[in-house]
Amino acid sequence: MKDKFEFAQDLIRQAVTYVRNRMTEDLQIEEKTRFDDLVTNIDKDTQDFMVSRIQANYPDDYILGEENDLYHDVKEGHVWVLDPIDGTVNFIAQGRDFAVMIAYYEEGLGKFGLIYDVTGGNLYSGGGQFEVTCNGKPLSSYQNRPLFRQLLGANGRMYADNYLGLADFAQELLGVRVLGSAGISMSRVLEGQLFGYCSSISPWDYAAASIMGEKLGYELLTMTGEPLDYKSRQAVMFIPKAEVARVKKVIHK
Amino acid sequence: MKDKFEFAQDLIRQAVTYVRNRMTEDLQIEEKTRFDDLVTNIDKDTQDFMVSRIQANYPDDYILGEENDLYHDVKEGHVWVLDPIDGTVNFIAQGRDFAVMIAYYEEGLGKFGLIYDVTGGNLYSGGGQFEVTCNGKPLSSYQNRPLFRQLLGANGRMYADNYLGLADFAQELLGVRVLGSAGISMSRVLEGQLFGYCSSISPWDYAAASIMGEKLGYELLTMTGEPLDYKSRQAVMFIPKAEVARVKKVIHK
Numbered sequence: 001m002k003d004k005f006e007f008a009q010d011l012i013r014q015a016v017t018y019v020r021n022r023m024t025e026d027l028q029i030e031e032k033t034r035f036d037d038l039v040t041n042i043d044k045d046t047q048d049f050m051v052s053r054i055q056a057n058y059p060d061d062y063i064l065g066e067e068n069d070l071y072h073d074v075k076e077g078h079v080w081v082l083d084p085i086d087g088t089v090n091f092i093a094q095g096r097d098f099a100v101m102i103a104y105y106e107e108g109l110g111k112f113g114l115i116y117d118v119t120g121g122n123l124y125s126g127g128g129q130f131e132v133t134c135n136g137k138p139l140s141s142y143q144n145r146p147l148f149r150q151l152l153g154a155n156g157r158m159y160a161d162n163y164l165g166l167a168d169f170a171q172e173l174l175g176v177r178v179l180g181s182a183g184i185s186m187s188r189v190l191e192g193q194l195f196g197y198c199s200s201i202s203p204w205d206y207a208a209a210s211i212m213g214e215k216l217g218y219e220l221l222t223m224t225g226e227p228l229d230y231k232s233r234q235a236v237m238f239i240p241k242a243e244v245a246r247v248k249k250v251i252h253k
Numbered sequence: 254m255k256d257k258f259e260f261a262q263d264l265i266r267q268a269v270t271y272v273r274n275r276m277t278e279d280l281q282i283e284e285k286t287r288f289d290d291l292v293t294n295i296d297k298d299t300q301d302f303m304v305s306r307i308q309a310n311y312p313d314d315y316i317l318g319e320e321n322d323l324y325h326d327v328k329e330g331h332v333w334v335l336d337p338i339d340g341t342v343n344f345i346a347q348g349r350d351f352a353v354m355i356a357y358y359e360e361g362l363g364k365f366g367l368i369y370d371v372t373g374g375n376l377y378s379g380g381g382q383f384e385v386t387c388n389g390k391p392l393s394s395y396q397n398r399p400l401f402r403q404l405l406g407a408n409g410r411m412y413a414d415n416y417l418g419l420a421d422f423a424q425e426l427l428g429v430r431v432l433g434s435a436g437i438s439m440s441r442v443l444e445g446q447l448f449g450y451c452s453s454i455s456p457w458d459y460a461a462a463s464i465m466g467e468k469l470g471y472e473l474l475t476m477t478g479e480p481l482d483y484k485s486r487q488a489v490m491f492i493p494k495a496e497v498a499r500v501k502k503v504i505h506k
Contacts, residue, residue: 035401036427089427093404094446148288151346156429160413160420167413174289174342176409178431193347 005112005130007057008102012114012123015050015100019085019118029092038088043067046084046100054080066204074203074230075108083204086115087181095119099183103207108230113208115183124187127211132190139190142217142240150195152176153185158198163235164223166198169250182206186238190216196239196247198223203230209238217241223251258365258383260310261355265367265376268303268353272338272371282345291341296320299337299353307333319457327456327483328361336457339368340434348372352436356460361483366461368436377440380464385443392443395470395493403448405429406438411451416488417476419451422503435459439491443469449492449500451476456483462491470494476504 019042028041047067054061058080062072065082072079080102085091087098096119103113111128124139126132132139152170156178159167170176173195179185182201186209188194196218199205206228210220222228223235225248239247272295281294300320307314311333315325318335325332333355338344340351349372356366364381377392379385385392405423409431412420423429426448432438435454439462441447449471452458459481463473475481476488478501492500 029402038427089404093402093427094430094441096446149282149346151342151433156409156412156431159409160415162413174291174346175433176431177347177433178409178429180404180428180430188347193349 001111001129004058004104005125008104008112008114009123009125011050011053012100012102012116012125014053015046015084016116016118018049019046019100023095027092036089038092039067040085040088040092042091043085043088047082050082050084050102064203066202074105074207077107079105081105081204081207083183083208086183086205087179090180090184094180097179097181097184099181099187101183101204101208103204103211105207110207110211110214113211115187115208115212117184117187120184122187124190124208124212127208127213127215132212132215134187134191139216140192142242143192144240144242147172147195147243148174150174151193153188153194153197153199154178155199158200158235165250165252166223169247172250183209186213189213189218189238196237196243198235198237200233200235202233203228206236206238213238219244225251254364254382257311257357258378261357261365261367262376262378264303264306265353265355265369265378267306268299268337269369269371271302272299272353276348280345289342291345292320293338293341293345295344296338296341300335303335303337303355317456319455327358327460330360332358334358334457334460336436336461339436339458340432343433343437347433350432350434350437352434352440354436354457354461356457356464358460363460363464363467366464368440368461368465370437370440373437375440377443377461377465380466380468385465385468387440387444392469393445395495396445397493397495400425400448400496401427403427404446406441406447406450406452407431408452411453411488418503418505419476422500425503436462439466442466442471442491449490449496451488451490453486453488455486456481459489459491466491472497478504 061078064072083101091098100116104111113127114125154176182205185197219241314331317325336354344351353369357364366380367378407429435458438450472494
């Protein structure tokens, strides 16, 4: 597993270099499900680049990728979960606050995850048997702090709609931050900068953070408190395990 | 004016060093008007540090500061506007995404502004007779781009409440980002990363960005389209001058 983890770290660095080298190009932008669900040629090409490297090195492994209809159930076999650019809207509009993400599963068990904040220059990696680090520096487990001195990362629309009581819950905290990238937001949770993160996201958006968070005292659940299906887009919360009962009292069906 | 601008650049760098050196201390946090309107001892001490440097060098100048009840009308005389830590909640909860800001006025005319994104390591400065730069690199004037490929920076509560139609307007864009600091948000507008920024803020929050923005084709108005009073907290919009008429059609009284 150590070799595979090292391969994954090399791979994500190469993918980030690939994205950085192509960021100055004119983007070809396509709408997927709606006007704000966008994909660019660089998302697709970066995923292809990662897929070809994985297939060359681990020809028997499976891949679940955000782009190009690359689906495989994480519960079956050895599965790489890839998000070539998480926060594509930020990538297009801001040129910042987007991430490359990789997660690796064996028979449904998360072995390690990686989030690379491309413009911030931070690589978060670890989980499973590996310590969780940011650029090699170990991250601490969740430190209990009063809720009213913490911030929540959230999807802006879900917050505005008070989805399942999300805005009510936010009132117990200092407020919300809407950053527009699950990877960036969840890496801030792992750093202890945000209390948690609520959004409507898919397996490639949450797999890496979930595996690392497990190791640092965080839990990823649907907003109604159920385990995720690792298949569809779901409304999720990524919060400290120690606070799940408390959050469940406010976030309601 | 050139000497004063250089003094201001030295001063903001010293203030940032001062903040960085004290960031690891235990903070003394006080509530100002409400539970999420916070100030720390470092906000206050940093402002005192800046004030003493200005008074030593320009004893006849006036100061309008966020902290310590330091009020002077920007329209009268030579006035320094100081925000020692913009985004104090981010400073406390995230340890990132906060700014030190300085603006300088003579008889109500903005001469230059400076925003230092402390953890991002970016100094935005210029306006008046000075080119607007980020770390010495000139920033471009607003480049016209389709609204539906741009993002809006906003105050989370005003967005959620659809204040004056803010959320309706956001629907013409890719979405909103809630960053929790006027200085950080408006520096992203100056960089062309955000289309504009809407929030309820005070003179020390907007003075520096307003002076720099003027030079790059941006305008700062109340959300109902009036000039600001530079005295009280007001709901403002910081948007491209070329788009003011269009925005006014959607943002309504």
